[in-house]
Amino acid sequence: MIKKSDLPFGSEFSPSQIRFSDVLRLASRHAGNWRAFEQAVRSAYFDSHRTSSKNRAKLANNTKLGMIAYGIIDRDAALTPLGQQLYDLAGDEDALHDCLAKHILLNLHGMTLIQCIRDMTAAGEQVNLTTLREGLAARGIHYPSGGKHPSIMRLWLAKAGVFVGSRWRIDERRAEEVLGVNPDEFVVLGDLSLEQRAFLKALANMGTSDPQPANAIARLASATYGIKFPEKSLPKLVLNDLEVAGYITTHKTTSGRGAKPFQVAPTAKLVGDVIEPLLEQLRKQTDPKLMALLRTPLPAILMEMQSSDRYIAGLALEALAFKIMRLLDMTYVATRLRANQTGGAEVDLIFESARLVFSRWQVQCKNTARVSLDDVAKEVGLTHFLRSNVIVIVTTGKIGSEARRYANRIMDVSNLAIVMLDGGDLSEISKHPAGILRAFQREARHAMNLKKLDL
Numbered sequence: 001m002i003k004k005s006d007l008p009f010g011s012e013f014s015p016s017q018i019r020f021s022d023v024l025r026l027a028s029r030h031a032g033n034w035r036a037f038e039q040a041v042r043s044a045y046f047d048s049h050r051t052s053s054k055n056r057a058k059l060a061n062n063t064k065l066g067m068i069a070y071g072i073i074d075r076d077a078a079l080t081p082l083g084q085q086l087y088d089l090a091g092d093e094d095a096l097h098d099c100l101a102k103h104i105l106l107n108l109h110g111m112t113l114i115q116c117i118r119d120m121t122a123a124g125e126q127v128n129l130t131t132l133r134e135g136l137a138a139r140g141i142h143y144p145s146g147g148k149h150p151s152i153m154r155l156w157l158a159k160a161g162v163f164v165g166s167r168w169r170i171d172e173r174r175a176e177e178v179l180g181v182n183p184d185e186f187v188v189l190g191d192l193s194l195e196q197r198a199f200l201k202a203l204a205n206m207g208t209s210d211p212q213p214a215n216a217i218a219r220l221a222s223a224t225y226g227i228k229f230p231e232k233s234l235p236k237l238v239l240n241d242l243e244v245a246g247y248i249t250t251h252k253t254t255s256g257r258g259a260k261p262f263q264v265a266p267t268a269k270l271v272g273d274v275i276e277p278l279l280e281q282l283r284k285q286t287d288p289k290l291m292a293l294l295r296t297p298l299p300a301i302l303m304e305m306q307s308s309d310r311y312i313a314g315l316a317l318e319a320l321a322f323k324i325m326r327l328l329d330m331t332y333v334a335t336r337l338r339a340n341q342t343g344g345a346e347v348d349l350i351f352e353s354a355r356l357v358f359s360r361w362q363v364q365c366k367n368t369a370r371v372s373l374d375d376v377a378k379e380v381g382l383t384h385f386l387r388s389n390v391i392v393i394v395t396t397g398k399i400g401s402e403a404r405r406y407a408n409r410i411m412d413v414s415n416l417a418i419v420m421l422d423g424g425d426l427s428e429i430s431k432h433p434a435g436i437l438r439a440f441q442r443e444a445r446h447a448m449n450l451k452k453l454d455l
Contacts, residue, residue, distance in 0.1 A: 004142075005142060005143040005144055005147065005149060006109055006140075006141045006142050006143060007108065007109055007113075007136075007141065007143040007147075007149035007150060007153065008066070008069035008070050008071075008108050008149065008152075008153070009065055009066055009069040009147075009149065010066045010069070010070075010148060010149055010151075010152025010153070011062040011063075011065070011066055011148065011152070012045075012046075012059045012060070012062040012063040012066060013062070013063050013065075013066020013067050013069075013070065013152065014066075014152050014155055014156075015155050015156060015158075015159050016155060017045060017059075017063070018041070018044075018045050018063060020086075020096060020097070020100070020159075021090040021091075021093060021096060022044065023041060023063065023067065024072075024079070024083065024086055024087045024090050025087070025090060026040045026041060026044070027067070027072075027073050027077055027078070027079050027083065027087070028079060028087050030077060031077075031078045031079065032076045032077065032078040033076070033077065034064065034075070034076050034077035037064060037073075037077035038057070038060045038061055038063075038064055038077070039060070041060040041063050041064065042056055042057060042059070042060035045059075045060070045063070046059045046060055064077060066152070067083075070100075070103075070104075070108065071083075071103070071107070071108075072086060082103060085099065086099055086100060097156070097159040097160045098160045098178050100156055100159075100160070101156060101157050101159070101160035101162055101178045102178050102179060104153055104156060104157060105157075105162075105175070105178065105179060106179070108153070109141055110153060110157065112136065112139055112141055113132075113136070113141075113150060113153060113154075114162075114170060114175065115139075116132065116135045116136055116139060116141075117132070117135075117168050117170060118170065119135070120132075120135055121168075127167075127168040129148075129150065129151065132150050133145075136150070154167070154168070160174065160178050161174040161178075162174050162175050162178060192241075192242075192245075193237075193238075193241075194227055195227055195229060195237055195238050196238050196241060196242055198221040198222075198224070198225040198227040199217060199218060199221050199229070199238050199239075199242070200242060200247055200248075200270065200274065201221070201224075201225070201274070201329060202217050202218075202220045202221035202224060202225075202329075202434075203217050203248065203264065203266055203270070204266065204270060204274045204275050205224075205326045205327050205328075205329055206327060206433040206434070207275070207294075207295075207297065207298065207323060207326065207327075207433070208297050208298070208433055209265060209266060209297070210265065210297075211251060211263035211264060211265040212263065212264055212265070212432070212433065212434060213261045213262075213263060213264075213434070214234060214235075214239060214250070214261050214262040214263070214264045215231055215234065215261040216261075216432065216434035216435075216437075217264060217434055218231070218234055218238070219434065219437055220327070220434045220436070220437045223437050223440075223441070224328055224329050225329070234262075235250075235262060239262060239264065245269075246267055246269045247266070247267055247269055247270040247273070247274075248264050248265065248266060248267060248270065249264070249265050249267060250262045250263065250264050251263045251265075294319055294322055294323070296319065297430075298320075298323050298429065298430040298433065299430040299431075301316050301319050301320055301323065302316075302320070302396070302426060302427075302430055304316035304319075305317055305320065305367050305396060313367060317365045317366075317367050318335065318349070318365070320365050320394065320426075321349045321363050321365045321394065322349070324363075324392075324394060324421070324429070324436065325349070325351045325361070325363060325392075327429075327433060327436045328353075328436070328440070329353075330351035330352065330353050330361060331351060331352050331353065332349070332350075332351055333349075333350040333351060333352050333360075334349070334350045335348070335349050335350075348362065348363065348364050348365075348379075349362075349363045349365075350362050350363070350386065350388075351363060359389045359390060360386065360387060360388045360389055360390070361388065361389070361390040361391075361392055362379060362382065362383065362386055362388040362390070362391055362392070363392040363393075363394065364379055364391070364392070364393050364394070365394045365395070366393070366394070366395040366396070366397070367395075367396050368395060368396070368397055369397040369398065370395070370397050370398050370399075370400050371393055371395045371397070371398070371399050371400055371403045371420070371422075372400050372402070372403055373400065373402040373403045373405075373406045375393065375403060376391075376393065376403045376406050376407050376410075376418070377406065379391045379393065379418075380410050380416070380418075383416060388416075389415070389416070389417065390416070390417045390418075390419065391416060391417070391418045391419065392419045392421070393418070393419070393420050393421070394421045394426070395420075395421070395422055395423065396423045396426060397422065397423055398422050398423065399420045399422050403420075404420065407420065408450055411447050411450045411451060412450045412451070417443075417444075417447045418443075418447070419440060419443040419444075420443065421439055421443075425439045
């Protein structure tokens with residue numbers, strides 16, 4: 001069986017072959033009559049070619065097939081809802097190409113293509129159709145051998161300025177402008193204020209449907225994204241609009257003494273528009289069985305870790321690492337050691353962040369009674385190879401005193417930061433996810449005290 005392509009077929013649906021606004025008008029004029037549409041495309045673009053009549057007909061057919069693959073027309077060559085939206089912009093070439101580029105980036109694996117090229121460029125690898133095919137395959141994206149699918153996508157994205165100059169050079173500013181948000185953000189957040197966007201992402205990263213104190217979410221969002229939230233105007237500045245938009249529900253506790261914060265819970269719309277797209281980004285990078293756990297509340301994951309089945313316990317441990325680092329909105333890179341290789345006792349993952357400065361975090365989760373000096377030493381030894389800035393060690397048990405003293409010594413004499421979370425921290429975070437902020441702030445203050453400069 002021939003595997004279906006994950007990238008759209010393009011061939012003669014290319015800006016080097018046709019003018020997009022013209023073929024949209026032809027599709028509108030011959031709505032639903034694919035033969036008439038093909039003949040019109042052939043007359044406009046391919047009858048001048050010095051080739052056989054049969055081949056000219058094939059070129060016109062390829063144009064139609066490309067427009068179908070891009071979701072612009074249906075099998076009868078009638079405009080789809082997207083096609084109609086594009087047709088309405090046919091009089092404004094810039095807006096038309098921006099709209100198509102946004103569709104490619106969001107819905108046709110365009111962002112995966114962008115990220116693949118970013119990674120290859122950063123690694124000093126040459127970017128061409130051969131190396132791209134390998135890079136995309138590593139990300140779970142398939143297209144036929146010899147296919148021009150990425151090249152056609154690049155040409156359309158170049159019409160919107162996303163690619164410039166040399167063949168595969170990305171204009172990051174234009175990519176952000178076309179999307180309406182930072183390319184790493186979810187499109188649904190584009191119409192929100194910075195404060196609303198940060199608050200909503202922090203709530204989504206908690207991965208819980210239980211009501212949480214709004215001020216705690218705001219503190220986590222502030223620490224994660226560097227956004228300040230005036231506490232007294234939080235309802236007016238953030239909560240009211242998010243509730244009207246249908247992303248959250250709020251409830252004000254009035255019993256007891258003193259001012260009580262609003263309790264905020266995510267809605268099904270937030271799950272569908274933000275949380276599920278977040279998980280979809282991980283779907284092709286992780287064990288499929290892990291995805292169910294990533295949708296599971298943290299307390300249930302901690303329960304799964306007690307399973308006598310080592311594979312189940314190992315998956316739960318991996319999910320725990322994801323949950324904790326997603327609370328801080330870190331980007332998953334790789335699982336260095338699968339949990340089933342260690343009998344479900346430990347798992348090592350790598351996360352990165354590019355907020356303000358680049359940092360790489362290596363995370364070890366241990367489902368054991370105690371973290372030893374050797375456990376910490378192993379992670380320190382790997383930092384040179386992984387080029388990590390931060391080590392995060394998470395255990396369901398306790399941190400041994402020798403392990404802590406060794407970590408203190410390493411932080412005192414190097415630029416490494418070592419964060420240690422024990423079973424008590426996990427218990428608190430499982431009850432109040434925003435409590436992760438207190439745990440990381442505690443570890444940050446500890447590291448800062450060790451690293452004080454004597455000037």
